[in-house]
Amino acid sequence: xxxxxxxxxxxxxxxxxxxxxxxxxxxxxxxxxxxxxxxxxxxxxxxxxxxxxxxxxxxxxxxxxxxxxxxxxxxxxxxxxxxxxxxxxxxxxxxxxxxxxxxxxxxxxxxxxxxxxxxxxxxxxxxxxxxxxxxxxxxxxxxxxxxxxxxxxxxxxxxxxxxxxxxxxxxxxxxxxxxxxxxxxxxxxxxxxxxxxxxxxxxxxxxxxxxxxxxxxxxxxxxxxxxxxxxxxxxxxxxxxxxxxxxxxxxxxxxxxxxxxxxxxxxxxxxxxxxxxxxxxxxxxxxxxxxxxxxxxxxxxxxxxxxxxxxxxxxxxxxxxxxxxxxxxxxxxxxxxxxxxxxxxxxxxxxxxxxxxxxxxxxxxxxxxxxxxxxxxxxxxxxxxxxxxxxxxxxxxxxxxxxxxxxxxxxxxxxxxxxxxxxxxxxxxxxxxxxxxxxxxxxxxxxxx
Ligand SMILES: Nc1nc2c(c(=O)[nH]1)N[C@H]1C(S)=C(S)[C@@H](COP(=O)(O)O)O[C@H]1N2
Ligand SMILES: [Mo]
Numbered sequence: 001x002x003x004x005x006x007x008x009x010x011x012x013x014x015x016x017x018x019x020x021x022x023x024x025x026x027x028x029x030x031x032x033x034x035x036x037x038x039x040x041x042x043x044x045x046x047x048x049x050x051x052x053x054x055x056x057x058x059x060x061x062x063x064x065x066x067x068x069x070x071x072x073x074x075x076x077x078x079x080x081x082x083x084x085x086x087x088x089x090x091x092x093x094x095x096x097x098x099x100x101x102x103x104x105x106x107x108x109x110x111x112x113x114x115x116x117x118x119x120x121x122x123x124x125x126x127x128x129x130x131x132x133x134x135x136x137x138x139x140x141x142x143x144x145x146x147x148x149x150x151x152x153x154x155x156x157x158x159x160x161x162x163x164x165x166x167x168x169x170x171x172x173x174x175x176x177x178x179x180x181x182x183x184x185x186x187x188x189x190x191x192x193x194x195x196x197x198x199x200x201x202x203x204x205x206x207x208x209x210x211x212x213x214x215x216x217x218x219x220x221x222x223x224x225x226x227x228x229x230x231x232x233x234x235x236x237x238x239x240x241x242x243x244x245x246x247x248x249x250x251x252x253x254x255x256x257x258x259x260x261x262x263x264x265x266x267x268x269x270x271x272x273x274x275x276x277x278x279x280x281x282x283x284x285x286x287x288x289x290x291x292x293x294x295x296x297x298x299x300x301x302x303x304x305x306x307x308x309x310x311x312x313x314x315x316x317x318x319x320x321x322x323x324x325x326x327x328x329x330x331x332x333x334x335x336x337x338x339x340x341x342x343x344x345x346x347x348x349x350x351x352x353x354x355x356x357x358x359x360x361x362x363x364x365x366x367x368x369x370x371x372x373x374x375x376x377x378x379x380x381x382x383x384x385x386x387x388x389x390x391x392x393x394x395x396x397x398x399x400x401x402x403x404x405x406x407x408x409x410x411x412x413x414x415x416x417x418x419x420x421x422x423x424x425x426x427x428x429x430x431x432x433x434x435x436x437x438x439x440x441x442x443x444x445x446x447x448x449x
Pocket of ligand 1: 132133134135136137138179180181182230231232233235236237264265266277278279280281282283284
């Protein structure tokens with residue numbers, strides 16, 4: 001049903017470039033040598049396995065401390081702090097006010113709109129609930145969970161109408177999955193920051209009941225091929241889902257990262273289809289209609305269809321393909337000093353686990369394998385990091401992901417060659433960042449000078 005873009009063999013061969021491998025090996029030897037020079041002092045940290053070495057001194061920019069000078073007693077140590085319970089619902093530090101969702105400044109209406117996760121500000125693989133990206137087609141409804149109902153009907157033996165209490169009685173499961181809008185980033189690849197370039201992706205621990213458990217209760221009939229899901233928002237967002245996905249890992253979700261769903265994420269009930277394009281994970285879920293054919297709703301005909309250069313179109317493009325992006329250093333940030341700088345980023349694939357992320361720090365000439373940070377989970381964000389010794393010269397840095405199917409994230413040029421430029425969905429291209437000699441990082445697709 002869909003074309004998958006593969007990079008050419010010659011592209012992959014670059015990874016085996018012997019010069020690149022020698023460079024990796026010799027920099028590893030450097031690390032080891034410095035580790036030995038540091039001696040027993042850092043032996044205890046060796047087990048932390050920073051790139052397999054204990055060379056702490058190679059990493060730090062901290063000033064040497066004079067052990068005889070006591071630390072000053074700061075202002076905040078001299079008097080009691082704010083009272084316990086002063087914030088019934090905790091908030092981030094006042095010093096973290098810039099860590100917010102990105103709303104495009106030219107977006108003058110907020111009903112059918114989106115905000116992006118500030119991926120360049122985050123660590124780990126979980127997106128805090130207040131920073132989860134949003135995409136609403138008809139605003140955010142305020143739903144009373146006591147009045148909310150989910151209807152399950154169509155090709156079933158027993159049509160059922162569930163309250164939230166009914167749904168919460170079922171055996172529950174929790175899973176960590178990413179969610180990504182198929183319009184991330186569209187072909188508007190000129191975002192200044194990582195959030196602007198690729199922030200329509202987030203990852204959370206979702207809790208709910210497997211859809212298959214609820215379907216078994218109703219008894220799905222043999223002719224059933226699709227389930228049409230409908231939202232209770234003003235957009236009545238409607239998408240058809242193949243029955244195989246409904247029986248595989250689809251989840252009826254009521255909690256996210258330990259607390260009830262946020263209104264923006266579909267409170268009190270949403271569908272979560274791991275690895276599928278975000279628009280199919282219907283929020284404020286109110287109806288599941290079991291059918292033998294797709295509904296051909298607006299959102300799967302005129303929208304979320306990808307016109308191709310030959311005049312045909314890709315439809316029902318369910319899976320989000322493998323993607324990665326360097327989030328540090330990334331657009332808008334500063335590499336303050338040459339020398340050791342850890343490159344960090346995130347990778348994910350709708351098809352399963354990430355098996356490899358490669359990083360290039362020389363404008364794509366050579367590629368080096370990055371370290372994947374455990375846990376590496378299926379259809380979840382995976383963190384990668386790469387020890388970069390920046391020589392202080394202007395360059396371009398970028399990452400590319402490979403998933404467990406062997407699929408490799410393409411360049412934008414490779415993607416456009418197959419898909420053309422007449423659609424904005426499913427752009428999983430590499431994002432290159434330019435690092436100037438003064439350390440300023442910008443999107444390499446934005447022309448300078
Ligand atoms: N009912 C309903 N479900 C919806 C939408 C919507 O507008 N209404 N937006 C869809 C789109 S396009 C995406 S990308 C995801 C976004 O989920 P989030 O806002 O929780 O990130 O929800 C999908 N589910
Ligand atoms: Mo979306």
